[in-house]
Amino acid sequence: MQDRTPAPVSVAGPESIEGLLISIRGVEHDYVKDRASIRALEAVDIEVAAGEFVVLLGPSGCGKSTLLLIVGGLLAPSAGEVTIGGKRVTKPYTDLGFVFQDPALLEWRTALRNILLQAEVRGLDRDAARSRAGELMASTKLAGFEDAYPGELSGGMRSRVALCRALLHDPPLLLMDEPFAALDALTREQMSIDLQSIWLQHRKTVLFVTHSISEAVFLADRIVVFSPRPGRILDVLQVRIPRPRKLDDHESPEFTQAVGRITDLLRSEGVLQE
Amino acid sequence: MNTDRPTILGQQVTAPRRFARTASALQIVLPVISLAALILVWAAAVPLFDIPKYVIPSPASVLRTMNEERSQLISDASATGTVAVLGLILSVGVAIPLGLLIGMWRRARRLLMPPLVALQSLPKVALAPLFVAWLGFGIAPKLIITVLITFFPMTLATIVGVQSVTITTVRMAHSMGCRGGKFVRFVVLPSAAPFVSAAFRTSATLAVVGTLVAEFVGSANGLGNLLLIASAERNTTLAFGAILTVAILGIAFYIVAAVAARLATRGLGSAHMGSVT
Numbered sequence: 105m106q107d108r109t110p111a112p113v114s115v116a117g118p119e120s121i122e123g124l125l126i127s128i129r130g131v132e133h134d135y136v137k138d139r140a141s142i143r144a145l146e147a148v149d150i151e152v153a154a155g156e157f158v159v160l161l162g163p164s165g166c167g168k169s170t171l172l173l174i175v176g177g178l179l180a181p182s183a184g185e186v187t188i189g190g191k192r193v194t195k196p197y198t199d200l201g202f203v204f205q206d207p208a209l210l211e212w213r214t215a216l217r218n219i220l221l222q223a224e225v226r227g228l229d230r231d232a233a234r235s236r237a238g239e240l241m242a243s244t245k246l247a248g249f250e251d252a253y254p255g256e257l258s259g260g261m262r263s264r265v266a267l268c269r270a271l272l273h274d275p276p277l278l279l280m281d282e283p284f285a286a287l288d289a290l291t292r293e294q295m296s297i298d299l300q301s302i303w304l305q306h307r308k309t310v311l312f313v314t315h316s317i318s319e320a321v322f323l324a325d326r327i328v329v330f331s332p333r334p335g336r337i338l339d340v341l342q343v344r345i346p347r348p349r350k351l352d353d354h355e356s357p358e359f360t361q362a363v364g365r366i367t368d369l370l371r372s373e374g375v376l377q378e
Numbered sequence: 379m380n381t382d383r384p385t386i387l388g389q390q391v392t393a394p395r396r397f398a399r400t401a402s403a404l405q406i407v408l409p410v411i412s413l414a415a416l417i418l419v420w421a422a423a424v425p426l427f428d429i430p431k432y433v434i435p436s437p438a439s440v441l442r443t444m445n446e447e448r449s450q451l452i453s454d455a456s457a458t459g460t461v462a463v464l465g466l467i468l469s470v471g472v473a474i475p476l477g478l479l480i481g482m483w484r485r486a487r488r489l490l491m492p493p494l495v496a497l498q499s500l501p502k503v504a505l506a507p508l509f510v511a512w513l514g515f516g517i518a519p520k521l522i523i524t525v526l527i528t529f530f531p532m533t534l535a536t537i538v539g540v541q542s543v544t545i546t547t548v549r550m551a552h553s554m555g556c557r558g559g560k561f562v563r564f565v566v567l568p569s570a571a572p573f574v575s576a577a578f579r580t581s582a583t584l585a586v587v588g589t590l591v592a593e594f595v596g597s598a599n600g601l602g603n604l605l606l607i608a609s610a611e612r613n614t615t616l617a618f619g620a621i622l623t624v625a626i627l628g629i630a631f632y633i634v635a636a637v638a639a640r641l642a643t644r645g646l647g648s649a650h651m652g653s654v655t
Contacts, residue, residue, distance in 0.1 A: 178552060196553055208547045212646075221564065226555065
């Protein structure tokens, strides 16, 4: 697995190795719909250590995607603040890779050129970016689809192109909003394994949104479980399964125990009913 | 890139095929058939209904007159064509920045849309004498009228193109630091290009109309001026010749505009979206 992981392109400063500390303090979010103010997010406090893999888990519409946008500086919180590496986020934070729920590919660019957009916009070295893109495409099983347009790719392939684009510049921070949602179950497992190995190599700080319990347990150092809207933190779980985690770990007692605990939490909130 | 390309459901994955190229023979034959039919009906109707020459001349006599007056027609056509081309270029220069401004800033839309719609609703023929009165018989009033007649479709298309960019695409770009000029270059212009290119072809034919309108009102040359003189002299045959020349000029404009639009769209990298021909 390790040897398929692409070598990093040296792009950012020294921070890129250590990841970044994220601090979310008292962040709330309200939005207006039909002239009524709706609370999407209750006051949320989360500290993410540099190089930590934190998963935000919760039912649809609980505001976890909103929180990710706020952390990335793409949406202003109604209250509270986010700091990354000690600096308050007030505008789009760019020293990161952002994977959105919708792959947001540019329809007029081929798969390869969609990935290279990251390098073009940032003015990175062309040849280095190109070879890195090639490696990323190979490791996400996109080799051979360099010249295909997004309209010709399957949903899963489009998601993987978006993932490659977010990783191209080897950012110290990854914000991922259900990046594997459009993938089939098998590819999804594989992507989780690959993401883990990328993370183990480069120790990026990762905030990962999902509503898959097993994906959360497999990937996370810590899982923040959200209630239904308005989203508030129900609990924070530490996952202590040693890494690199393997597919077989899904059957380990620690794994089933963690899944059980989250299931109970969500059941108590009425998210899961029997 | 690779020779043995992967397949999806047994189909080779290649760049999208353009169907336009395969139909090239039909592309030429069909318009020729429709034009020939039109001329045939015209040629048959004149003797059949015994239409006098000063009402509708026969195609043969029009062609004869066009041949006799060809130096006049060519010089007037080039005068009209020059104004139309310059006006169209100017119009693109006005319409695209204006459309970007209105499309990207809600305040600009509130501020500028009402006067633009008002201006578009006015018949430009009614404005033409004013511009001639203000600016004289030179090229300036003609250019202004041509711009006024042609800029609106392209402005609107640019606005629609800008608004076709989804919120996630905007966020994706912003998270890379792609803002301002870079955002326009990498995201907005390629998104808008297919829309603008379709509107540009409409505007290209309108440019000829615009210049003619201006020449009707006040000009010492051009096909509009010739048409006016020929009608005043009851020289219907020459008037028909001028009209036919206008039509040819219009077709030429459309073809050149379509090619130019396609090249520009390809240059922006969004060619394969603009399969509207």
